[in-house]
Amino acid sequence: xxxxxxxxxxxxxxxxxxxxxxxxxxxxxxxxxxxxxxxxxxxxxxxxxxxxxxxxxxxxxxxxxxxxxxxxxxxxxxxxxxxxxxxxxxxxxxxxxxxxxxxxxxxxxxxxxxxxxxxxxxxxxxxxxxxxxxxxxxxxxxxxxxxxxxxxxxxxxxxxxxxxxxxxxxxxxxxxxxxxxxxxxxxxxxxxxxxxxxxxxxxxxxxxxxxxxxxxxxxxxxxxxxxxxxxxxxxxxxxxxxxxxxxxxxxxxxxxxxxxxxxxxxxxxxxxxxxxxxxxxxxxxxxxxxxxxxxxxxxxxxxxxxxxxxxxxxxxxxxxxxxxxxxxxxxxxxxxxxxxxxxxxxxxxxxxxxxxxxxxxxxxxxxxxxxxxxxxxxxxxxxxxxxxxxxxxxxxxxxxxxxxxxxxxxxxxxxxxxxxxxxxxxxx
Amino acid sequence: xxxxxxxxxxxxxxxxxxxxxxxxxxxxxxxxxxxxxxxxxxxxxxxxxxxxxxxxxxxxxxxxxxxxxxxxxxxxxxxxxxxxxxxxxxxxxxxxxxxxxxxxxxxxxxxxxxxxxxxxxxxxxxxxxxxxxxxxxxxxxxxxxxxxxxxxxxxxxxxxxxxxxxxxxxxxxxxxxxxxxxxxxxxxxxxxxxxxxxxxxxxxxxxxxxxxxxxxxxxxxxxxxxxxxxxxxxxxxxxxxxxxxxxxxxxxxxxxxxxxxxxxxxxxxxxxxxxxxx
Numbered sequence: 001x002x003x004x005x006x007x008x009x010x011x012x013x014x015x016x017x018x019x020x021x022x023x024x025x026x027x028x029x030x031x032x033x034x035x036x037x038x039x040x041x042x043x044x045x046x047x048x049x050x051x052x053x054x055x056x057x058x059x060x061x062x063x064x065x066x067x068x069x070x071x072x073x074x075x076x077x078x079x080x081x082x083x084x085x086x087x088x089x090x091x092x093x094x095x096x097x098x099x100x101x102x103x104x105x106x107x108x109x110x111x112x113x114x115x116x117x118x119x120x121x122x123x124x125x126x127x128x129x130x131x132x133x134x135x136x137x138x139x140x141x142x143x144x145x146x147x148x149x150x151x152x153x154x155x156x157x158x159x160x161x162x163x164x165x166x167x168x169x170x171x172x173x174x175x176x177x178x179x180x181x182x183x184x185x186x187x188x189x190x191x192x193x194x195x196x197x198x199x200x201x202x203x204x205x206x207x208x209x210x211x212x213x214x215x216x217x218x219x220x221x222x223x224x225x226x227x228x229x230x231x232x233x234x235x236x237x238x239x240x241x242x243x244x245x246x247x248x249x250x251x252x253x254x255x256x257x258x259x260x261x262x263x264x265x266x267x268x269x270x271x272x273x274x275x276x277x278x279x280x281x282x283x284x285x286x287x288x289x290x291x292x293x294x295x296x297x298x299x300x301x302x303x304x305x306x307x308x309x310x311x312x313x314x315x316x317x318x319x320x321x322x323x324x325x326x327x328x329x330x331x332x333x334x335x336x337x338x339x340x341x342x343x344x345x346x347x348x349x350x351x352x353x354x355x356x357x358x359x360x361x362x363x364x365x366x367x368x369x370x371x372x373x374x375x376x377x378x379x380x381x382x383x384x385x386x387x388x389x390x391x392x393x394x395x396x397x398x399x400x401x402x403x404x405x406x407x408x409x410x411x412x413x414x415x416x417x418x419x420x421x422x423x424x425x426x427x428x
Numbered sequence: 429x430x431x432x433x434x435x436x437x438x439x440x441x442x443x444x445x446x447x448x449x450x451x452x453x454x455x456x457x458x459x460x461x462x463x464x465x466x467x468x469x470x471x472x473x474x475x476x477x478x479x480x481x482x483x484x485x486x487x488x489x490x491x492x493x494x495x496x497x498x499x500x501x502x503x504x505x506x507x508x509x510x511x512x513x514x515x516x517x518x519x520x521x522x523x524x525x526x527x528x529x530x531x532x533x534x535x536x537x538x539x540x541x542x543x544x545x546x547x548x549x550x551x552x553x554x555x556x557x558x559x560x561x562x563x564x565x566x567x568x569x570x571x572x573x574x575x576x577x578x579x580x581x582x583x584x585x586x587x588x589x590x591x592x593x594x595x596x597x598x599x600x601x602x603x604x605x606x607x608x609x610x611x612x613x614x615x616x617x618x619x620x621x622x623x624x625x626x627x628x629x630x631x632x633x634x635x636x637x638x639x640x641x642x643x644x645x646x647x648x649x650x651x652x653x654x655x656x657x658x659x660x661x662x663x664x665x666x667x668x669x670x671x672x673x674x675x676x677x678x679x680x681x682x683x684x685x686x687x688x689x690x691x692x693x694x695x696x697x698x699x700x701x702x703x704x705x706x
Binding site: 046059110141247253412 | 447526538543
């Protein structure tokens with residue numbers, strides 16, 4: 001095979017490039033180049049008042065702003081030793097359900113499914129299967145409606161703050177979503193049934209899965225950092241095992257474990273570690289469709305996202321039904337100097353924040369570890385494992401298969417992107 | 429310009445990303461009820477977040493998200509301008525440099541050292557600049573993120589060969605229209621509503637907090653009066669100043685107003701006075 005170049009990898013969030021160097025039919029170098037311009041969030045958070053942090057960090061990612069808001073408020077509440085009320089916690093979970101629905105429906109149908117159905121985009125898919133795309137957009141819209149109902153808008157919602165919410169959202173507009181949520185739950189169940197029938201490329205890998213884990217609930221904003229290799233750490237101990245490296249070809253840092261291993265965060269990891277905590281409809285979706293866990297084929301993370309769509313709709317219905325706000329929407333904060341870390345499960349995986357604040361509530365130090373940065377070295381390893389299949393393929397198919405692998409991670413290159421450029425170079 | 433040429437060809441639309449969070453492009457994909465009709469009315473020729481299909485330019489309409497922060501982007505935007513007959517700057521990064529323009533008030537090199545172990549691996553410019561500061565632009569749409577209906581209105585207006593109708597008044601009047609009780613008057617909370625472009629629907633005051641200016645400076649406003657009215661209400665050090673120096677910090681009117689607010693904040697007579705925490 002000679003050099004293959006794809007000018008742009010589409011349907012990902014952000015800009016990057018892919019380089020595969022071959023010699024004698026074997027990969028000698030694989031690099032996922034991240035060109036997404038650096039924006040220096042951790043630099044300009046310093047000196048800002050703590051209530052500005054969730055609004056600023058939301059701007060790291062327009063697709064998962066809630067994840068950034070939730071990890072930052074968790075870390076800052078820890079620094080202040082502030083305990084939020086169960087009602088605030090439930091409403092934050094509901095926001096997260098909205099974000100999972102919006103983000104997963106987008107990825108499953110608009111970003112990844114076109115690869116499995118041989119189409120360049122969901123818009124092309126709409127020409128041959130209009131109902132599939134219409135239903136997908138309707139599913140996605142429900143997630144955005146939840147976010148709008150709580151935070152005024154779906155991208156960079158405005159209501160979350162350290163200590164809770166600025167104001168309780170009105171109950172009536174949220175309750176009015178129930179018929180659509182019930183429809184969405186059925187649509188999500190149908191999505192799982194459809195997802196298991198799709199023609200995924202074959203690739204089985206030995207992953208170290210890392211995710212938050214909580215004994216009583218499918219962990220999104222609560223619990224410990226668990227690894228499938230047995231490590232169980234509190235969030236405050238995260239940095240003792242999970243490290244970051246700045247490599248030359250990437251404006252995103254690369255994550256690795258302290259013993260030098262690569263690990264995987266995201267829907268496959270969550271499902272592997274936390275399937276016992278799924279709600280009944282999501283459990284049933286696993287059983288009815290004979291989904292064996294753990295899933296170790298990265299292309300099949302679409303199936304895991306579909307199961308999480310069922311979970312998110314099911315949980316959203318529960319929370320909306322129970323929603324009856326009373327008492328203060330947020331704590332009166334008692335400022336003090338301190339340090340705190342917080343983590344939550346963004347749709348793409350574990351998102352860790354740590355802050356130091358002074359006695360006036362001004363940020364002195366900020367550290368943010370996004371999920372895609374942790375997954376980048378893992379994606380490179382997956383591509384390495386894929387190479388023997390690629391070299392035997394015609395060029396167009398090889399290119400698509402490699403691109404599809406990267407897309408299946410739902411990489412958020414804004415949290416790292418420009419375009420992903422695929423270049424396979426023969427060094428013979 | 430008109431997008432309804434004598435031939436029946438659909439206008440070719442290209443969507444580009446520069447330094448940004450993707451949120452404004454996502455707002456286009458969030459037009460769930462209109463997306464398929466929109467895709468039928470125009471020829472989406474380049475939109476990497478949505479499709480692998482790349483049709484060659486020139487394009488009738490270019491929609492640009494993001495600001496210019498690297499040497500590569502500074503070159504690329506010139507090519508984009510050449511390719512597009514009508515160019516729209518979409519969102520506050522494109523119209524004012526965005527949150528990443530905070531580097532303009534500090535040293536980007538210092539920031540790089542804070543975040544990266546090897547700043548020498550990075551290529552970046554000392555400032556984040558808007559699209560109109562780099563190339564001529566035909567229409568700007570403010571918002572962090574944009575109101576998706578304003579983006580839709582812009583495209584619809586082009587298709588109908590008319591001017592887009594955008595909300596004419598600042599956030600403050602949107603509150604009045606919505607019947608939202610003023611957070612400044614009733615709770616003493618600093619709010620940028622009087623000087624900020626309308627379009628969001630005054631979401632923040634409706635949530636019981638002050639406007640933080642993500643839709644950028646209104647073209648008709650008295651910024652000095654705003655600063656003098658709000659700064660004495662600051663509940664934490666430099667609250668009014670940092671509200672101005674956030675998402676639209678590099679917009680000239682906000683830049684000057686923030687300088688005044690910092691100056692007033694440095695005066696002990698008007699400094700932070702042990703009010704309730706937020």
